[in-house]
Amino acid sequence: MSACIIALVVLAFMGMFSARYRGWAREAFDCVARRATLRPCRTGFNEAVKAKVTSKMMERFPRLASFTHKHFELISWLFTIIFFISLAYTVYSGYNLMAYGTCDPVSGMCALNPGATCSVTTG
Numbered sequence: 001m002s003a004c005i006i007a008l009v010v011l012a013f014m015g016m017f018s019a020r021y022r023g024w025a026r027e028a029f030d031c032v033a034r035r036a037t038l039r040p041c042r043t044g045f046n047e048a049v050k051a052k053v054t055s056k057m058m059e060r061f062p063r064l065a066s067f068t069h070k071h072f073e074l075i076s077w078l079f080t081i082i083f084f085i086s087l088a089y090t091v092y093s094g095y096n097l098m099a100y101g102t103c104d105p106v107s108g109m110c111a112l113n114p115g116a117t118c119s120v121t122t123g
Contacts, residue, residue, distance in 0.1 A: 005080055007049055008032050046072075 011025035027048075031041040050072045057065035068075060093103040093110075103110035 005032055007045070009083070046076075 008025065008028040008031075011021045011028050015022040015025040027045045031045040034041055050069065053072075054065045054069045057068060096105055097103050097110065
């Protein structure tokens, strides 16, 4: 399930620029939609992604590929959680940048706006 979610976001973005990824994006969307309604994926999308990832790794890192193949679901859930945490922090920083002129109103430091001073008033 989690591989479908991440793949949907990534492949939908990549599919906007390249037709090569549009078929995979459609399969990922179908997989997420079916899993959201508590039905199994009919395309075997998780297995296709798992095979593609581990086959690329097998050439150079066979032991890592074996580990990844065995624990693919756990690894994909870990990447899904990291993705959503990163997305939330990006939205939070974007809000602070628009509202206060800095990404972090506590320290006043922001890589996107260096040299800006924080205009947050407390009290």
